[in-house]
Amino acid sequence: MNFHHIPVLFNETIEMLDLKPGQIIVDATLGGGGHAGGILERIAPDGILIGIDRDPNALAAARANLQEYGDALITVHGNFNDLGTILDKLNTPHVNGMVMDLGVSSHQLDEKSRGFSYQDDAPLDMRMDPTQSFSAMNVVNEYEERQLARIIFDYGEERWAARIAKFIVENRPIHTTGELTEIIKAAIPAKARRQGPHPSRRTFQAIRIEVNGELETLEEAIESAVNSLKSGGRLCIITFHSLEDRIVKNTFRRLQSPCTCPPDSPICICGQEASIKILTRKPIIPSKYEIDENPRSRSAKLRTCEKL
């Protein structure tokens, strides 16, 4: 299977994971296995990589790309929100490190029929997991106007959200990404359209986040990832837009300083103790060279913490 995804912040992620031979590592967003290959190389010969993805096509591609590692790669079709259950089933409740490279892969974006891209005309879909029944078709055709405006504004940070939602509702039923793009274009005034990025970019991002529930449970997923680490284990998270990065940053901060006592309290009475130490005070971002080589990396940010 052809799976072209250039791993983002590869060297930086591998370095931050501080890998050792024999370790058990989780790649919670296996994709085509780009990061996973670098990890397997360093934990060989006795290490194990547990690779999770909600997209069965990604798992098949990663297995093909990483076949030289044989049984050292365990692939699991699932959602990293269920990490605890997945690791319990594998009798490995605690691991030495974990990586989460959030969002969609280049392969998913490029596979026209999956409807992620506003550059192509395809049925409204946008499911990362094709076995899930809820898709962009439901969001676009069934949500109330107010609900649509809210997700386009919150998840797309789109200032024309209310107008776009109104135009969508007035033009239903909508079947394809091409039809949706025409409606978005009509909703955004010509002047604003000329100045900004592609008029559909923000709305497509918002619908994709809603279809895949990308932000709702991220905070819980990070907490569960931290709970699954052994002491000294590291968690690397790569994000691609400000909403995701803010959740990672705030969750790391809370887990590092969970005390809820009033600032003037002489001693801690809440009893909440830190579970992690943040290793990246500022996020690590791609070099100019990486952005030139792989423009999709331009908004990437890597944050890492270590379990205490």
Ligand SMILES: C[S@@+](CC[C@H](N)C(=O)[O-])C[C@H]1O[C@@H](n2cnc3c(N)ncnc32)[C@H](O)[C@@H]1O
């Ligand atoms: C950016 S790609 C990862 C690419 C990978 N690091 C590589 O180097 O090839 C993100 C992958 O994570 C998967 N994914 C996103 N959210 C997920 C979730 N909640 N649970 C499991 N997999 C998820 C997507 O299906 C996609 O294949």
